[in-house]
Amino acid sequence: MTDPKTWLRKNPQVRTIRVAACDLNGQPRGKRVPSRFAHKVVEDGTRFPFSALNLDIWGEDIDDSPLVFESGDRDGVLKPTERGFVPMPWLEAPTALLPIWMFHEGGKPYEGDPRHALAQxxxxxxxxxxxxxxxxxxxxxxxxxxxxxxxxxxxxxxxxxxxxxxxxxxxxxxxxxxxxxxxxxxxxxxxxxxxxxxxxxxxxxxxxxxxxxxxxxxxxxxxxxxxxxxxxxxxxxxxxxxxxxxxxxxxxxxxxxxxxxxxxxxxxxxxxxxxxxxxxxxxxxxxxxxxxxxxxxxxxxxxxxxxxxxxxxxxxxxxxxxxxxxxxxxxxxxxxxxxxxxxxxxxxxxxxxxxxxxxxxxxxxxxxxxxxxxxxxxxxxxxxxxxxxxxxxxxxxxxxxxxxxxxxxxxxxxxxxxxxxxxxxxxxxxxxxxxxxxxxxxxxxxx
Structure with missing residues (x-):
């Protein structure tokens, strides 16, 4: 894998990135980030709720999920996978995707993440x-x-x-x-x-x-x-x-x-x-x-x-x-x-x-x-x-x-x-x- 920071330096035409993890239905869930702030995601990861990897096919919360109101809809920490940046050639503007996967605050893999299930x-x-x-x-x-x-x-x-x-x-x-x-x-x-x-x-x-x-x-x-x-x-x-x-x-x-x-x-x-x-x-x-x-x-x-x-x-x-x-x-x-x-x-x-x-x-x-x-x-x-x-x-x-x-x-x-x-x-x-x-x-x- 090319170092993500090196990849960004070599591809200055990329103005925005997507960071995305795979939910249980195989849907990418994540964020759009200006490329000038991408180093923050590479170094520190990003955060969104554990419940985001457990949405239904419409992208809605699961009504009786303990990940939502019962737990206060807590955040997980999402870090880049080994893949690094990949281009997104189906978009009009030069854009890159950084695949990420979810962890608990202390670094333990989140067991509701399907990529971690395969890793196990x-x-x-x-x-x-x-x-x-x-x-x-x-x-x-x-x-x-x-x-x-x-x-x-x-x-x-x-x-x-x-x-x-x-x-x-x-x-x-x-x-x-x-x-x-x-x-x-x-x-x-x-x-x-x-x-x-x-x-x-x-x-x-x-x-x-x-x-x-x-x-x-x-x-x-x-x-x-x-x-x-x-x-x-x-x-x-x-x-x-x-x-x-x-x-x-x-x-x-x-x-x-x-x-x-x-x-x-x-x-x-x-x-x-x-x-x-x-x-x-x-x-x-x-x-x-x-x-x-x-x-x-x-x-x-x-x-x-x-x-x-x-x-x-x-x-x-x-x-x-x-x-x-x-x-x-x-x-x-x-x-x-x-x-x-x-x-x-x-x-x-x-x-x-x-x-x-x-x-x-x-x-x-x-x-x-x-x-x-x-x-x-x-x-x-x-x-x-x-x-x-x-x-x-x-x-x-x-x-x-x-x-x-x-x-x-x-x-x-x-x-x-x-x-x-x-x-x-x-x-x-x-x-x-x-x-x-x-x-x-x-x-x-x-x-």
Whole structure:
């Protein structure tokens, strides 16, 4: 990381900065600061209430949260993360973002901060001499939301609107070539390791894969920053981009699949046995993920709309299973070089908080490794046609499973679990007052 003060000196064109932390819904919460006062944030941090990381999807306080009136709405101290400044190329004026995370007054990490939750899991791996290597597949929609009916944006090249799903279509990518060129340039500026782009099965749906890296916190940062970048840059191009799980009823929704392997202290992949099956440790990691899948569904599907995606035979797993090279299973072990043997966790929607996603999956896998949990036998064939145990397929059931779980407190801090449940219960209450169109409108721009 470049020293933040050095970065500011080298970029005198930046007149304002944003300082932002990630709340439980993945929303950036923070402040705008003139760059001439940025050194104060770099040196001393900044302050805002603990409750600011525990707001609902509308940005409102949680009515019964102990963080608000009961405690006097006390401040936390927010300090820069290891990332340092990154440019914000979707804004017109030269601007930089300084990611921050929350601490108590004496320096103790605030356990309601999702980035700290992931850091705790990574530290558990370190105590075993292990390092997770992770990558995310980022699926999203480009949408014309200029009218009340969501549509594919008009092609900047032809002026036409092509209303069809185009799986792996070069033409679909070329249609938005200027946008994707700007997007990759911006990823380069922000040091986000965006790799391959493809068109997907939904209307105006695309996927960009992130490169594998051995720093899970940085990988989650990349995903969080990429979401901000994509949505902001799309607006500059005259349309919307959204990670909403299911904007179109008749087409597949967006997922955020996570791939991971684990290295030992010598840099060896502990899932690699030199063949296609993988090691016993691989099976134990899968066993931990399978064991936690039901109780952790609220992390993978955190919003009301998330459950519109979890429909059998619609490219989203509902049954709890694993398999070798089988995309109908919830957990897939891809084929390929044994040195790259890894797990692909396929349950989460695109609307998730990437820090909580990584913390939950990596924490569940480590539970399996520590406890030597044996998974069920891998399935073969179509998972949708098999009699499998199911994850919760509605929001309330997922909340109930999360709340009753004795697995989740081993993965996530108790304060974060409490805060997330309070948030989701409040959102559930107010979502029932909205029409389906109003629900889509709030999710389209937020998640």
């Amino acid at each position: 899991v990574v530290n558990r791996y370190k105590r075993h001499g292990l390092t997770p290597v992770v990558a995310l597949e980022m699926e999203f929609f480009l949408i014309d939301d200029s009218t009340r009916k969501l549509q594919v944006p008009v092609s900047p090249r032809s002026g036409k609107r092509r209303k069809a799903a185009e799986v792996l279509s070069i033409r679909a990518l070329d249609t938005f070539d200027i946008f994707f060129t700007d997007l990759y340039d911006a990823c380069e500026d922000m040091d986000i390791p965006a790799d391959t782009a493809i068109s997907e099965a939904g209307l105006g749906q695309f996927e960009i894969n992130m490169m594998h890296q051995d720093d899970a916190l940085r990988a989650a940062d990349d995903a969080w920053l990429f979401k901000m970048l994509l949505k902001g840059l799309a607006r500059r191009h005259g349309f919307a981009a959204s990670f909403m799980a299911k904007p179109y009823e008749d087409y597949a929704g967006s997922g955020m699949h996570m791939h991971f392997s684990v290295l030992d202290e010598e840099g060896n992949n502990i899932f690699d046995d030199g063949g296609p099956k993988g090691t016993e440790v691989l099976r134990h990691a899968i066993g931990g993920c399978v064991n936690a899948m039901h109780d952790s569904t609220l992390i993978f599907a955190p919003h009301l709309n998330s459950y519109e995606r979890l429909i059998p035979e619609n490219h989203a797993p509902c049954g709890i299973s694993w398999a070798y090279e089988n995309r109908t299973a919830a957990i897939r072990v891809p084929s390929g070089s044994p040195a790259a043997r890894r797990i692909e966790h396929r349950v989460a929607g695109g609307d998730v908080n990437p820090y909580l996603l990584m913390a939950t999956i990596l924490g569940a896998a480590l539970n399996g490794i520590e406890d030597e949990i044996e998974p069920p036998e891998p399935i073969t064939g179509n998972a949708y046609a098999q009699d499998l145990p199911l994850i919760p397929t509605d929001w309330e059931s997922a909340m109930d499973a999360f709340e009753a779980s004795d697995i989740m407190p081993r993965i996530l801090p108790q304060e974060l679990i409490r805060n997330l449940l309070l948030t989701k219960r409040q959102e559930q209450l107010y979502m029932t007052e909205l029409s389906p169109l109003e629900q889509v409108e709030i999710y389209l721009d937020t998640v």
